[in-house]
Amino acid sequence: MKIRTIIFTSILLFTYASIGAQSSNNVVSPHLTLNAESGNRNIDIGNCWGLGAQSYTNTASLVIDGIWSVRSNQLTSLSLTASWVKTPWMKVGSGNITFKGKLDGAAGTTRSIVVSYIPYDPSSSSSSKEGTLTTFYTFDFPTPITGNTTLHNFSIPIPAAIENSAGIYKILFSFIGTGGTGRLITDEYAIPGEYWSDPSNGCLPLPLNSPNDADGDGVPDVDDEFPNDPYRSHTSYYPSMSQYGTLAFEDNWPRKGDYDFNDLVVDYRMTTVTNASGNVVEVIGSFILRASGASFNNGFGIQFDGIAPNKISKVTGNNPGSYAKALNGTEPGQTFASLIIFDNFFSLMSRPSVGIGANTDKKAPYVTPASQQVVVTFIDNGVAPPGGVVTPAQLTSSSFNFFMFINRERGREVHLPDRLPTSLATTGLFGTNDDNSNPATGRYYRTSNNLPWAINILDGFEYTIEKVSIDQGHLHFVDWAVSAGVSFPDWYMNKPGYRNPEKIY
Amino acid sequence: MKATKLIAIILFTAGVSISCVKQNLPDPGTLPTEKQKLADSKVPDDFNWSTGKNVELTITGLPTIIPVKNTLTISLPDGNKLYNAYHEMSVNLKLTLVVPATVSVLKLKYGSFDETLNIVNNKAEFSFIPVIPQEQE
Numbered sequence: 001m002k003i004r005t006i007i008f009t010s011i012l013l014f015t016y017a018s019i020g021a022q023s024s025n026n027v028v029s030p031h032l033t034l035n036a037e038s039g040n041r042n043i044d045i046g047n048c049w050g051l052g053a054q055s056y057t058n059t060a061s062l063v064i065d066g067i068w069s070v071r072s073n074q075l076t077s078l079s080l081t082a083s084w085v086k087t088p089w090m091k092v093g094s095g096n097i098t099f100k101g102k103l104d105g106a107a108g109t110t111r112s113i114v115v116s117y118i119p120y121d122p123s124s125s126s127s128s129k130e131g132t133l134t135t136f137y138t139f140d141f142p143t144p145i146t147g148n149t150t151l152h153n154f155s156i157p158i159p160a161a162i163e164n165s166a167g168i169y170k171i172l173f174s175f176i177g178t179g180g181t182g183r184l185i186t187d188e189y190a191i192p193g194e195y196w197s198d199p200s201n202g203c204l205p206l207p208l209n210s211p212n213d214a215d216g217d218g219v220p221d222v223d224d225e226f227p228n229d230p231y232r233s234h235t236s237y238y239p240s241m242s243q244y245g246t247l248a249f250e251d252n253w254p255r256k257g258d259y260d261f262n263d264l265v266v267d268y269r270m271t272t273v274t275n276a277s278g279n280v281v282e283v284i285g286s287f288i289l290r291a292s293g294a295s296f297n298n299g300f301g302i303q304f305d306g307i308a309p310n311k312i313s314k315v316t317g318n319n320p321g322s323y324a325k326a327l328n329g330t331e332p333g334q335t336f337a338s339l340i341i342f343d344n345f346f347s348l349m350s351r352p353s354v355g356i357g358a359n360t361d362k363k364a365p366y367v368t369p370a371s372q373q374v375v376v377t378f379i380d381n382g383v384a385p386p387g388g389v390v391t392p393a394q395l396t397s398s399s400f401n402f403f404m405f406i407n408r409e410r411g412r413e414v415h416l417p418d419r420l421p422t423s424l425a426t427t428g429l430f431g432t433n434d435d436n437s438n439p440a441t442g443r444y445y446r447t448s449n450n451l452p453w454a455i456n457i458l459d460g461f462e463y464t465i466e467k468v469s470i471d472q473g474h475l476h477f478v479d480w481a482v483s484a485g486v487s488f489p490d491w492y493m494n495k496p497g498y499r500n501p502e503k504i505y
Numbered sequence: 506m507k508a509t510k511l512i513a514i515i516l517f518t519a520g521v522s523i524s525c526v527k528q529n530l531p532d533p534g535t536l537p538t539e540k541q542k543l544a545d546s547k548v549p550d551d552f553n554w555s556t557g558k559n560v561e562l563t564i565t566g567l568p569t570i571i572p573v574k575n576t577l578t579i580s581l582p583d584g585n586k587l588y589n590a591y592h593e594m595s596v597n598l599k600l601t602l603v604v605p606a607t608v609s610v611l612k613l614k615y616g617s618f619d620e621t622l623n624i625v626n627n628k629a630e631f632s633f634i635p636v637i638p639q640e641q642e
Contacts, residue, residue, distance in 0.1 A: 397602055
């Protein structure tokens, strides 16, 4: 019986959820139900049911239907708000309120059930916005209470005052009594009407009218960052909304370099746009080319770890130079989607005549950093790519795998330590010279002492001048590294004793 | 015999005196040390050379009576947004976020929910199912 009820209710709720408010000419009107079958009253409380001094019991001798029923505390108060079950806010329909109830047989003098309705009162000073309750039904259990376990099937007409009303109400079931320790067991609540509470908004009522949604994407304008664009709704950021991170590379791999970490310095911020369904629409990479203290013409790219190339529709704004690209703008021959942001730093930034690079020598003219914005489109104007959609859980900030490739040798990639090389990396270089990579164990781009060829500073970074090791400018860099990041996690900040300013560009 | 005893006493006294002389050696704790250079450093195997850390965020959904959607925002303690999406309240979500290593809490907003989530062992958790203790009887 109960299983059938659950399925029936589910169908009703599913129907309601799918098509919205029911009109009065429907064959079956929706009901709000409570049967305790979750076994976890917190789930029902989360859905805005009020359960005052009620627990869920699966004691066989007490259960009315199914596996679980609602059990009150010991009823020793005549207050209507001492022991109660209260519905969420609802639009009350027509017909009868039904539920089942019985005493547990323990001692008692009197036991009663009182049913009331509570109107929504937006002017109420209480956070629940409950107005004054009106009692419309009382049932006194026959005496003697002690030993009485007779099951009662209650069926109570909805008062005309609230039947099919445009107002919003709660129904309150109060359990009262005097003397003894007897409790009340209840189950199978069914109240004609529509659920009208918002669990995400303090269980206040849903708005009576549908909120504005100019683009019709299902996201109300008030929540929509793109209220006039049906294909976009929200944005996420890495490293954060108002912050750029900095990637700093050494370009002598697989040999050690001078550790000035300025052979390529790029600031980045990744903005991920999602739609109303929560799928990734596009990733906008914003890059600032700050410095390259190198004679090499270094390039820069990104791999989206775990994302197949056919999950991308198109790529715009990058400078792959003469390197091949597939129809969708990604690199061909890759296991995971990869693209070249720029093939040569010095095709976007001029190389001054003084010094060997750009913006690493204080005596050389400053070159204004170039900015580049690359848009990687996953869902193009609502059309998903051949590989299907990508969710934010699949494409997280840890999926962004940046890399430099040295002097336009595409296979000579440098990634952050232990980040996966692309399929186009020259694997024969691993383990040569000072590189101590071991692809079999997932170890990449580390020396035998675990020194890297790239570092990532989420809060931004002031790099050292040419040929000056980073630890000579940032005096706690080594403390940070040898402690695996425990000591001086803020080594890059400009705090007293943290820097030698003469060594910083 | 007496002379031998005397010599022994003199030698013992001298020895004690010598051993009590304060040695003006530098305190090891104040020895001027050469700061370790990066090129000579030995760094732990698992160090990621990033000022960020991966935080696995787990959000447990509430099985809702009707579909409930709202904007879910995860921010740094200063309010700087990291994750922002239209999220169905009933859906479980697991995300890996990269946050500054110095950050120990994340902020979560969802409708009227305004929570601070502690990061413990690189994990943060939140459940839309409330934890309401049973009333005392």
